[in-house]
Amino acid sequence: MPAAYRTVALLMRYPLAALGVLITLRGAYMALVDLRRAARIRRQEGVDSAVAVLFCLPSDREGKGKRVPLTRSGCVGSSGSADVSVKDCGLKARHFEYDIRDGMMEVRPLPGAKVSRVKPGDGALKVKPGEKLLAGNAVIYFKLIRRAAKPVSPGYRRVYKRKGGK
Secondary structure (H helix, E strand, O other): OHHHHHHHHHHHHHHHHHHHHHHHHHHHHHHHHHHHHHHHHHHHHHHHOOOEEEEEEEOOOOOOOEEEEEOOEEEEEOOOOOOEEOOOOOOOOOOEEEEEEOOEEEEEEOOOOOEEEOOOOOOOOEEOOOOOEEEOOEEEEEEEOOOOOOOOOHHHHHHHHHOOOO
């Protein structure tokens, strides 16, 4: 009897080991597929992520204006550490943060930086496209390219389309 158990145990060891190897290989394959998909999405978002264009004009009007693409949110400043870097306009290294929602840009000045409207308005700095701001030594305004939508995973979209969702 013990010899039969030993034989059965030896015979079961190999299929279970093979199953473990197959599970490991499948996991590695799925990780590789996900990495490729993520890289493709990052490349595509680098091209298509601009939702607005920021125009920065020096207040002395002698210099040439700058046109910079904007994503949905970020930080504007003169250093490379800012999400949107605008040099030669008198901005601090990190001057203000912004969010673009519902066709408007909400501006939050960072400590030590001054941002104000050219034409006084309400206290909140929610700026419509074309409305001008003074920041540093520059007049800044933005133009909307397309409405900012919530980023949605392609897999999420695919699953809910099948179930009759949006």
